[in-house]
Amino acid sequence: MVQNKSIEYVINETLNVHPHYINGLTVSLYEQILKGATDTVYTRHNNVRNLAKNITDNDLLNHVLTEAIKIYNTAEYAFHNDESICKLPVDERKKSFLEAFPSFFEMQKIIEIIAKPDINASLYLKANPNDLFTLVSSVVEAKYKSEKSYQDYIEAHGMALTYMLDDRKIDLFEKVSKDIKSAKTFKNIHVNHSTVNKCVTDLLSGKQLKNKRNEYSLNDTLYATQDMGNQRKNQEDCVVIQTHPENRDFQLLAVADGMGGIDSGEKASIYINQKLSLWFNALPKELFNYPTQLQLLFNDKIKDISKELYGKYNSFAKKLVVGSTFVGAIITRNETIISSVGDSRAYAQNGQDLELLTYDESAVWPINHNLKKISKYIIDDLRFDKKSNQILHYIGQENLGRVQSTIVPNKDKIILCSDGVTDLLKTDRIKFFALNSKPESLTKHLVDEAIKYDAKRMLGETKDHYGVIPAGKDNATVAAHIRR
Amino acid sequence: MNKTLIIKNEHNEEKEYDILFSFESKDTNKKYVVYTDYTKDNDTINCWSNIYEEGRLLPIKTEEELSLINDMLNTLSNSTRQKYNNN
Numbered sequence: 001m002v003q004n005k006s007i008e009y010v011i012n013e014t015l016n017v018h019p020h021y022i023n024g025l026t027v028s029l030y031e032q033i034l035k036g037a038t039d040t041v042y043t044r045h046n047n048v049r050n051l052a053k054n055i056t057d058n059d060l061l062n063h064v065l066t067e068a069i070k071i072y073n074t075a076e077y078a079f080h081n082d083e084s085i086c087k088l089p090v091d092e093r094k095k096s097f098l099e100a101f102p103s104f105f106e107m108q109k110i111i112e113i114i115a116k117p118d119i120n121a122s123l124y125l126k127a128n129p130n131d132l133f134t135l136v137s138s139v140v141e142a143k144y145k146s147e148k149s150y151q152d153y154i155e156a157h158g159m160a161l162t163y164m165l166d167d168r169k170i171d172l173f174e175k176v177s178k179d180i181k182s183a184k185t186f187k188n189i190h191v192n193h194s195t196v197n198k199c200v201t202d203l204l205s206g207k208q209l210k211n212k213r214n215e216y217s218l219n220d221t222l223y224a225t226q227d228m229g230n231q232r233k234n235q236e237d238c239v240v241i242q243t244h245p246e247n248r249d250f251q252l253l254a255v256a257d258g259m260g261g262i263d264s265g266e267k268a269s270i271y272i273n274q275k276l277s278l279w280f281n282a283l284p285k286e287l288f289n290y291p292t293q294l295q296l297l298f299n300d301k302i303k304d305i306s307k308e309l310y311g312k313y314n315s316f317a318k319k320l321v322v323g324s325t326f327v328g329a330i331i332t333r334n335e336t337i338i339s340s341v342g343d344s345r346a347y348a349q350n351g352q353d354l355e356l357l358t359y360d361e362s363a364v365w366p367i368n369h370n371l372k373k374i375s376k377y378i379i380d381d382l383r384f385d386k387k388s389n390q391i392l393h394y395i396g397q398e399n400l401g402r403v404q405s406t407i408v409p410n411k412d413k414i415i416l417c418s419d420g421v422t423d424l425l426k427t428d429r430i431k432f433f434a435l436n437s438k439p440e441s442l443t444k445h446l447v448d449e450a451i452k453y454d455a456k457r458m459l460g461e462t463k464d465h466y467g468v469i470p471a472g473k474d475n476a477t478v479a480a481h482i483r484r
Numbered sequence: 485m486n487k488t489l490i491i492k493n494e495h496n497e498e499k500e501y502d503i504l505f506s507f508e509s510k511d512t513n514k515k516y517v518v519y520t521d522y523t524k525d526n527d528t529i530n531c532w533s534n535i536y537e538e539g540r541l542l543p544i545k546t547e548e549e550l551s552l553i554n555d556m557l558n559t560l561s562n563s564t565r566q567k568y569n570n571n
Contacts, residue, residue, distance in 0.1 A: 113563050123559040127505065185552065188515075189507040191560065192487055198564065245487060281487065 001177075002059040004066050010042050010052045011144065017043040022145060026137045033061045033136070034129060036187075057187075058180050061122060064132075065114075065176040067139040070158025072111055075101040077157040103138045109220075110135060114176065115165055121176045122183040127191040130248060192245055199224060199241050200277055209235045209266050216241055217440060219248050224479040225443035227451050229420060230472030236265035237418045237477040238324075240273040246285040252276065253479040254328035257344050257418040259394060268309055268324035268396055275305050276328065291335040291407055298330060298339055299403040306341075306400040314396055323396030327358060327416045331481055336414055339405040342394045343419050347430060348411040354431035358404060363390035376427040383423045384457040384465040414481040417446065420474035424450040443478040450476040489519050491541070504531055505560065509552060516544070516553060531557075 014021050021028075021041075028041050037060055039052040078085055079097050088096055098104065110131045114121035125132040142154060163170045199216040202208035208226070212235075216224040222241040228234070236258035244250035256272045258265025279301050287294045313322035325342025338346045343360035356371050356379065364385040366374055382388055393400075413434055422430075425446065433445045451472035461467030489501045501519040508515045520531040533553045534541035544550055 116562060118558060118562045120555060120559045123556055124563050127556070127560060128563070183555065185509045185511045186556070187508050187510055189505065189556070191505040192503050 001062060001181075002055050004063050006051065007055060007059060007063045008143075010048050010055065013046055013048045014041075014043040015144065017045045022140075025144060026133070026140045029060055029064065029140070030129075030133050030136045033057050033064065033132065034126060058122070058184050061125065062177060062180050064136050064139050065121060065125075065180075066173060067143050067158075068107060068135045069111070069163075069172045069176070070154055071101070071138060071142045072104070072107055073160050073163070074154045074157040075104045075107075077160060103134065103141075106134050107138055111163070111172070114179075115163060115170055115172055117165075117175075120183050121179040123179070123186060123189070126183075126186065126189045197242050199239065203238065203240055203270070203273055203277060206270065208238060209270060211235070214239070215444060219243050219251075220439075221482055221484055222251060222253060222480070223440060223443045223482065224253070224477070225447040226475065226477040227447050227472070229451055229475050231470070232475055234266060235475055236269055237420065237475040238266070238269035238273045239477050239479050240277050241479055242277060242280065244283065244285060244288070245281060247288055249331070249333070250285065250288040251331040251481060252280040252328065253331075253414070253416060253481055254326065255344050255416045255418050255477050255479050256395070257325045257342070257420070257475070257477070259323045259325065259391065259396075264313070264322040265324065267313065268322040271309060271312075272302075272305050272324055272326055272395055275308075276301065280330070288332050291330075291332045291337055294330060294332065295337045295339070295405055295407055298328070298337055299405050302326065302328075302339060302341065302395065302403050303400045306395045306397055309396045310398040314398070323394040325361075325391060325419075326395050329414045329416060329481060331410065331414070334410055335407050336410050336481075337405065337407050338414075339403050341400065341403060342391050343388075343422075345417050345419075345422050347413075347415040347417070347434070348408060349413040349415065349431070349434040350411040352435065354427065354434055356427070357406060357408065360388075361391060361393035361404065363387045363392060380426040381457070381459075381465075383419075383455065383469065384467070386464055386466060388423075389419075410483060412483050413442070415442070415446070416479045418475065418477040420472075420476035421446055421450040421478055423469055423474065424453065424455045424471065424476070426455070439482040442482070443480050446478045447476045489517070489541075501532075505556060506536065507552075507556060509549070512549065514549075516549070517541070518553060518557065 032038060037055050037057045039049050042049050042052045078100065085093055085096055113119055114124055143151060163172045197218055199218065202214065208214055212228045214226045218241050224239045224241050226235065226237055226239055238256045239254070241253045242251065254273055254276055256269035258269035309322055325344045327340040327344035327346050329346060330337045338357050340346060340358040341361065343362050346357040348355045348357055359365055359371060364382050364387050415434060429449065430446065433442055437445045454471050455469040457465060457467050487503055489503060490498050491501060492498050499521065501521050504518045504520055506515060506517040515536045516533060517536040518531055518533045520529055523530050533544055535544055544553070
């Protein structure tokens, strides 16, 4: 294996002769690791290119990993020992630390994975190119772009064996070197990440409906939690979170809430989300840039699915046997498409604001659908109306007609809920969790609140209104996209 | 990369499988593909592996090749589990 110092020399000599090379260094290293090393990117000056002829993709990967571990070790050292950070008040330490090591937490997640004895670091990074890119760009920033004093600081503290795994000190340098050696025969690894998305796996296999509770997360931006609740014996809600196989920022999340009683509700909800998952997976990646066109396709697909469900189950019975409400979101480059049918809801949180993006297609929702003009107190009181579960529009109708749909600029959070959640939580409570929960806990908090605490009407029970909605009266499902 | 495989069984019936991953080996110069139909066997999702050559699926014959497949499968499933546990 070509030594790290030699690779450092080759890169630094090239930068000395061609300073502009720094602009493309991250991409150059990343592509060489994945596709094969090339000497032509380095300078001919001082015989550097001849030296570079011996560098392989695995040498470069070893170099990146070694330097990344050094940066990580240095950051750990700095947080606990560096005077300029330690002397600060506790709440300012983290901010100052992150200014010095901006990608620390991203690196930490990756290093936690590759440190595991049953995970080969080389295979993992070559199969997860986004994580590889994170490490490469962190190394380029810290080692080749930063001030010399910063580079010297990393050299001084980077070799300390501070990594602890299950109460043991792990020599990460040794581990990654062994992993690279044992995986050196692999090349051109392609992983179809959507097929290892647990949510999609459970959805397509039908397992999602069998579990009392499901918790999913994907890509550090998509989360979903489902609970059967305290009264239902089966799960009729269905959820999907997934990224497009060719672009992790192109995302689908959807919640479907089945109607119609035993068996039939779950058939509808799972059918809808299975079809949408496969449809989304097969979309051309270019649609990421064309939300208006994509919105038309999305809504047409929802209508087609409704027709299919009708033909499959309802047309023979001549009445509703299988149906579902639905709310879905597709995240594109700058905008989010929201489409819904029925009373499943979509919220957007941006800054300090929480906005309801959908109206309930139910018998009790005010005819004026202008969401900005309906106060949250009216919306919150509607859930106690005894007719609130009379849905006027659902998937499973032969001709769905218009699908409720809007396009909004991308928000900090998109939150999709089944009525098993929105019937139990008032708007301010949803807003509280949206503003205060950690990203990985938001969907869990909302579902837990819905299954643990009754909702009580301030004005009490009347002949038209329930006084109390019991906790967990229905299946509760939340899916969320959280912008990083 | 292709996302699915369509395979005919001995009765000439076609079935579609999702590709989990593929890779090439510098040692053998062959391409390997692992795929699934999401059916289960005792709570484990079934998957199959073959050599992929010019549109044909060929059987894997050597222990070394199987070991490569297992290395990749282990890393993939363990890292996926780790990511979910971290969250």
